[in-house]
Amino acid sequence: MLEENKWTFRRADKQFSLEKWQKTIDLMTDLFSAPAGFIVHKTDDVYRIIVSSEQQENPYDAGAELSADDNIFCKKVLRDMAPLYVDHASQDSQWDDSPLVKDGFESYLGVPISWPSGDPFGTFCVMDFKQTHYQPSFLELIEQLRDMVEDDLALLDNFTQMREIAMLDSLTNIYNRRAIDLLCQHKLNISKRLGFDISCLFIDINSFKPLNDTYGHEVGDLALICLADTMKECLRETDIIGRLGGDEFIALLQVQPGDCIDSIADKLNTTFQVNLEKRGIPVTSLSIGSGVIAQPKENFAELLKRADEDMYEKKQASKAAR
Numbered sequence: 001m002l003e004e005n006k007w008t009f010r011r012a013d014k015q016f017s018l019e020k021w022q023k024t025i026d027l028m029t030d031l032f033s034a035p036a037g038f039i040v041h042k043t044d045d046v047y048r049i050i051v052s053s054e055q056q057e058n059p060y061d062a063g064a065e066l067s068a069d070d071n072i073f074c075k076k077v078l079r080d081m082a083p084l085y086v087d088h089a090s091q092d093s094q095w096d097d098s099p100l101v102k103d104g105f106e107s108y109l110g111v112p113i114s115w116p117s118g119d120p121f122g123t124f125c126v127m128d129f130k131q132t133h134y135q136p137s138f139l140e141l142i143e144q145l146r147d148m149v150e151d152d153l154a155l156l157d158n159f160t161q162m163r164e165i166a167m168l169d170s171l172t173n174i175y176n177r178r179a180i181d182l183l184c185q186h187k188l189n190i191s192k193r194l195g196f197d198i199s200c201l202f203i204d205i206n207s208f209k210p211l212n213d214t215y216g217h218e219v220g221d222l223a224l225i226c227l228a229d230t231m232k233e234c235l236r237e238t239d240i241i242g243r244l245g246g247d248e249f250i251a252l253l254q255v256q257p258g259d260c261i262d263s264i265a266d267k268l269n270t271t272f273q274v275n276l277e278k279r280g281i282p283v284t285s286l287s288i289g290s291g292v293i294a295q296p297k298e299n300f301a302e303l304l305k306r307a308d309e310d311m312y313e314k315k316q317a318s319k320a321a322r
């Protein structure tokens with residue numbers, strides 16, 4: 001049985017299929033004539049079964065969790081990062097308080113699964129309600145199957161890294177234009193469904209060209225990085241922040257009751273100037289335009305255009321005032 005809901009690996013990634021892992025576990029339990037086999041993922045405080053073999057006698061479904069405080073076989077495998085074979089657990093006093101032994105399991109053969117970095121991912125294991133007498137070749141077999149799972153993890157790791165690289169602006173490490181278009185439209189769709197308000201801030205650095213021309217491109221780059229960091233500092237994790245290109249940035253805010261967009265914009269502007277000064281970069285200000293999603297049918301491109309126009313008006317007004 002697969003754990004479809006909570007598991008962080010989404011089959012939408014297409015590169016990776018939990019069904020393949022399910023087939024591997026089912027095949028392994030068949031070959032071992034065992035009633036239960038698992039792929040277990042270790043998180044901070046629990047051991048979570050992410051794939052569980054499909055025999056009726058198997059008491060644990062995918063999604064079941066065992067506490068990291070419990071005396072369980074997988075914990076020892078990951079502590080030693082070595083295979084473990086327990087052929088007759090009730091004859092070995094170290095497992096007396098194990099909840100698995102209390103559930104009737106007598107035999108365990110498991111191997112550690114690692115991420116490509118070498119960090120522990122979890123375990124690949126087969127369990128039986130009776131004493132077993134596995135040949136050494138059984139361990140070899142389970143290690144071979146584990147290697148297939150590790151190959152998938154390496155693929156997934158590469159894919160995740162590549163996707164992140166493709167979505168991030170290489171200078172500021174916030175979302176790039178392509179990611180912004182995708183993520184913001186998605187957020188608008190969700191906001192319509194869940195009924196929360198969205199506001200878009202269009203942010204442009206004032207007098208950026210003179211800053212570049214006077215102090216050099218590297219100083220300009222530092223100012224861009226400083227703005228990205230300021231946005232991360234001032235906005236919420238649920239907000240989407242990105243760089244559209246040049247000195248133009250955007251934030252898509254999930255508006256909460258009591259939020260005042262003008263105060264958020266003022267805070268961004270003030271904090272940016274303070275941060276520039278702290279970093280020894282010549283101080284300049286921001287022009288920030290905004291748009292609040294008005295009609296349910298409006299799409300992200302239209303919202304962005306309104307925020308851009310508002311920013312342009314504010315910039316012209318501030319230039320006229322100087």
Ligand SMILES: Nc1nc2c(ncn2[C@@H]2O[C@H](COP(=O)(O)OP(=O)(O)OP(=O)(O)O)[C@@H](O)[C@H]2O)c(=O)[nH]1
Nearest residue numbers: 204205206207208209210212217218220221246247
């Ligand atoms: N340092 C640096 N400069 C960049 C980058 N991308 C674009 N620019 C420069 O950013 C400047 C943006 O020009 P403008 O928007 O006209 O600059 P501005 O002086 O802020 O004009 P106003 O918005 O009217 O205040 C141009 O000089 C670009 O060459 C970058 O990645 N790094």
